[in-house]
Amino acid sequence: MMTCCINPSILSADFVNLESELGRIRTADAVHVDVMDNSFVPNLTLGLPVVKRILAVSPVAVDIHLMIDDADRWAPAYAEAGASSVTFHAEAAAAPVRLARELRSNGAKAGMALRPATPVEPYLDMLPELDLLLIMTVEPGFGGQSFLEMTLPKIRRAADAVRGSGLSVAIQVDGGITEETIVRAAEAGATVFVAGSAVYGDADPEAAIARLRKAAAGA
Numbered sequence: 001m002m003t004c005c006i007n008p009s010i011l012s013a014d015f016v017n018l019e020s021e022l023g024r025i026r027t028a029d030a031v032h033v034d035v036m037d038n039s040f041v042p043n044l045t046l047g048l049p050v051v052k053r054i055l056a057v058s059p060v061a062v063d064i065h066l067m068i069d070d071a072d073r074w075a076p077a078y079a080e081a082g083a084s085s086v087t088f089h090a091e092a093a094a095a096p097v098r099l100a101r102e103l104r105s106n107g108a109k110a111g112m113a114l115r116p117a118t119p120v121e122p123y124l125d126m127l128p129e130l131d132l133l134l135i136m137t138v139e140p141g142f143g144g145q146s147f148l149e150m151t152l153p154k155i156r157r158a159a160d161a162v163r164g165s166g167l168s169v170a171i172q173v174d175g176g177i178t179e180e181t182i183v184r185a186a187e188a189g190a191t192v193f194v195a196g197s198a199v200y201g202d203a204d205p206e207a208a209i210a211r212l213r214k215a216a217a218g219a
Ligand code: DX5
Pocket: 009, 010, 011, 012, 032, 034, 065, 138, 139, 140, 141, 142, 143, 144, 145, 174, 175, 176, 177, 194, 195, 196, 197, 198
């Protein structure tokens, strides 16, 4: 199975020491930054000013996950600020094709996320517009939740569609990723793995990254 990336989520890091927390995941492929607006999801995290500082000091690429309403309005600025990828929710975008194009033209990889109950089929024609498809494996909003097994068939269908298209769209999974669940997600075809508590909940985050990488590669 073609896996590539472990992206730790700083949602489980110490928000008052972000720079040193970033220094603990130098072996990660990117840092996953969860932007929440207390409207699209019932939680509030951080926004563009903090993301700009993360971009300035991060030793690894920055992967933005926007859990916000009116993504059409707010997402492009994150790409312009220099994020390597910007992912908006399909449920929160009025014009997802236009938005994905705008993200790319602002220099970021364009990502689109689906909540666990949102089917992938209506969006398959959009694959050429995307660099990344995020299949949420928990309801977005909080770290530390359990992986939803019901998302595995959707991961499989999305991965099959990507393979069939010949495009290189990453299939990212986010939520409840552990050394056990990462194996099933990788077998289903996911290629990029977000992990919050499994990385920052460990006394040695880089050792946790290495174990996740090994588990995914062995799937
Ligand atoms: C949840 C966030 C995730 C979260 C994952 O809405 O999108 O990125 O940090 O945390 P874990 O890995 O603990 O489930």
